[in-house]
Structures are given as C-alpha cells and as structure tokens.
Amino acid sequence: MPEARDNVQKLLQFAGDMQVIGQGGTGREAVDLARKLQPDIILMDVSMPEMDGITATQLITTQFPSVAVIMSSVQSDTETLRRSLQAGARDYLFKPYGLDELTGSIRTVYQAVQVSRAQLSATTSATTTHLGTPAEQGRAKVISVFSPKGGIGRTTLAANLAVVTKLATDKRVLLVDGNLAFGDIGVVLNLPAVKTVVDLASNAGQLDADFVSDVLATHSSGVRVLLAAPSPQDAEGITSDQLRAIIGQVVMMFDYVFIDTRPSFDETQLALLDLSDTVLLTMTME
C-alpha cells in the first residue's frame, strides 16, 4: 500500500545513513526497479498484486546478485519464511516492526553484502589471474593440490577451488579425488560413493565420454566429481597407466580439472602430478 511505503520512507529519514531511492507497488515493479536502480537493499513484502514478493525476490536475486532483499510480512509461518530464504532473501521482518528493527536489519544485511562482494571479487580475480583460461582449446587445465605432509588442507582447498571456479566461471569443472584409497572428497561434499574411480580404472581400455559421465557424481554447485575407491582394498589394483587413461579422457570433457592428492610419491601420485599443468603446493608456517 502506498501509505505503508510512505511511512517506511519517512521512518528511514530518521536513520541518517540510508536513503530510499525508489518505491514500487507490485512484484513486477520491484524487478523493474531493481534492474533500473540497482539498489543495495530492497525491502520486499510477501503479499503484493500481480507478482508476489517471493517470486520477485527469486527473479531479482538470480538476475542481480548484487541486490539484497529483506522480506517483510504479517505472516509469521515457517513455510513463508523458508520460501523467502530459498528465494534468496537475506532477512525476514515480521510486521509490525519498529524503526530499530528495520534499520538494524538493513545495516546487518548491507554489511554482509559488502563482505561477500569483496570475497567474490577477490576469488574471481584470483581465479582469472592464476588459473587463466584453459591451456589449449578443447583441453582442460589440470590443477593438482599437493603437499608432502597430511592434514594440511589439501582436500579443503581442492574442493573449494573447484566450487569457486564453477560458480565464478560456469565452465565445466571436474574434481578428482586422487587420494585413491583413503579419499574423503565424498564425505566433504556429501556425495555417496555409488560409482567411483574403480569403475573407470577397471574399464580404462574403453573409456568414452558417456561412460565416464555416468560414473561421475554431481555436486549441488554443478561441479562433477570423480570419487575415490569405496574401500582401500578396492583401490589396490589401480595402476598409473589406468590413471593416465582416465585423465586423458576427462581433459577432453572439461575446462578445469582439480585433483586432490595424498602425501606420497608412489607411482599413481607421480602420474597425477605429471599430468598436471599446475601443482599447488600447500604448506604451513613451520
């Protein structure tokens, strides 16, 4: 309602550090204004004519990720709250709310947005600077994360690099658990080991894109994952030649291949390092 919006606008004049730059009465108007004005924050109502606030939030947060939405509603049911958050709202205010509650929410969300913007631009530029574009047309850039010592954050780094690269570039990204016998990528990314590197190794002579794709797991980020053997015994028979065949196939299917390794210089680890364009050596300050 226009009066309600004018009241909020008047309220916010008392807070010196924010400015209302637009008002809309429908979800459709909210989306249009988000595009036109690119505000830092939109205060959205769940119930609106034409297009409801949840649908508008969904559209805005996917099309304009730099715009943050705070949802407000008289509805205090968890279902509406949950749907709002799923649509990308950063906070939820139950009506009626006071000035302190409103400005507190706006400041908190604004700060959170500044932090995630800074992180996003840092990771994006790091990714483009250090990883560059794929080495050759049609062949993935292979980056392995190695250290001569265990428990040093290789798995964490490899998994995060893969996910961040996927989110920042939307290229085809594969994460390989090269810790064949004791891999924990599946645990870290919450992916059950239905099919694994064992399935590829035992068919290393006849790999094609369809077969490989069928074995790969898919993380919610869109990163495809080649999981390690379900048990150490299963990994025993895997040879470095089989790994070479597997990597040889996946570099034709992806833009980036990240490999988590284990601290060893056995045949299979050496093959993985040998096949990498870049080896990231992780270390601690010791």
Ligand SMILES: Nc1ncnc2c1ncn2[C@@H]1O[C@H](COP(=O)(O)OP(=O)(O)O)[C@@H](O)[C@H]1O
């Ligand atoms: N940058 C970091 N800061 C603090 N803890 C970390 C960091 N990276 C990883 N860890 C933690 O250290 C432990 C070992 O990490 P992990 O990635 O499994 O190492 P690795 O694969 O080298 O054995 C995990 O508990 C992980 O959560």
Ligand SMILES: [Mg+2]
């Ligand atoms: Mg590890």
